[in-house]
Amino acid sequence: MKVLITGVAGFIGFHVARALLERGDEVVGIDNLNDYYEVSLKQARLKELQPYGLFRFIRMDIADRDEVAALFAREKPQRVVHLAAQAGVRYSIENPHAYGDSNLTGFLTILEGCRQQQVEHLVFASSSSVYGANETMPFSTADNVDHPVSLYAATKKANELMAHSYSHLYGLPTTGLRFFTVYGPWGRPDMSPFLFVRAILSGQPLKVFNYGQHRRDFTYIDDIVEGVVRCLDRIPSGNANWSGMVPDPASSRAPWKLYNIGNSQPVELLRYIELLEQALGQSTQKELLPLQPGDVEHTYADVTELIRDTGYAPKVSIEEGVTRFVDWYRAFYTDSAKGS
Structure with missing residues (x-):
């Protein structure tokens, strides 16, 4: 397939691109390489x-309507993984307008590109943060998610709704993944493992x-x-049993579907x-502080539907995952220091 990946220079985008390239797909990746x-x-x-011959990178901001439209018209991707x-x-909380530009306007340009070029399937990133003030564990996609506690979460909830409107109006198959x-x-330096x-x-x-x-x-x-690749390969067709009297969220x-994608083992x-x-x-001292504004106390994914529909099965334990991360961190930053 020819797959367009937005946010290809990001943590998840990079890994998804490599997985698709290794199985023989053609990947066109875009990213604005911002300095967040x-x-x-x-x-x-x-x-x-x-080094992958089927990979091409284009520097582009997804909020640029004309550039994105031209990209879709020129490349005509069969499927899209939207992670930007x-x-x-x-x-x-500090920079709210950045979220409007990228997460709302940017997502709309991607939806329009998919509609105009009749893309087979759009898989897009949502977030566990949409569960917001919910306290029932584990978080289920059947839960109400109308009480976000951050603007970021609100934009991700908005993405789910925007995608549904395009699926309903234009028959565009879309799948949202709550990471x-x-x-x-290769993770993000602003996240807790790096810090x-x-x-x-x-x-x-x-x-x-x-x-x-926190858990x-x-x-x-x-x-x-x-999970992302399995979902990309499974195009939603719509739920024939869906009822507006008792709506499944x-x-x-x-042709629209939402899934949780997690390990389902909170730590x-x-x-x-x-x-x-x-x-x-080695160890260090801990400065114990109260909950920060916008944070949720616990997250815990119910992945029953993802397992049922795609065969998804998380395999890496927290112990093994942490060791792999630390090994990579030492190697990458040692090499970076040598090269500087």
Whole structure:
């Protein structure tokens, strides 16, 4: 297939691109390479993809309506994996307009491109953050998600609704994936694994919010990629049994579907830090702080439907995943230091 991946220089985008290339798909990747975090890491990811003959990279901002429309008309992708977004819950409190531009306007340009070129299937990134103030565990796609606690979460909920409108109006098959705390090699430096490892290695006290009592459904990147690819290959056709009298929030008569994608085994944050310390062979002091604005206390994915529909099966334990991440981190930043 010819697949367009937005956010290809990002953490998940890079890994999904590599998986598709390794199975023989053609990948056109776009990214604006913004400086939300170190651009050198994004460029290093792209360098890893360059040897694949079926990969091409185009620097582009998805909020640029004319450029995106021209891209779709020129490339005519069969399927699209939309992962570009302004990420981060806390950053959305400081820079709300960045989320409107990328996550709302940008998503609309992608939907329009898919509609105009009659793309076979659009798979897009949502987030576990849409569960917001929900407290029933595990989080199910059958739950109401009308109470986001951050603007970032609100934009992801909006993406789900926007996709449904296009599926309903134009028959565009769309699948939304609510990612749960993805971690692993080539990850994002603004996320906790990076922040913790850097603090531990430098001997700085760790800032641990919610007094370390967070529970997160940490999901290793390889398991996430498996789920994304399985969903890309499964085009939704609509739920013939869907009822407007008792509406299922995760499906529709239209070719639209939502899934949770996680490990379904929450881990307390202090335990995660303990595993990082063990892998690094050193520990550091912890500064226990209250819950931050916009954060949710716990995440826990019910992935029953994803398993049923696609055969998804997360395989990497938290212990193995943390070790792999630390090994990659040491190797990558040692090599980077040698090259600087």
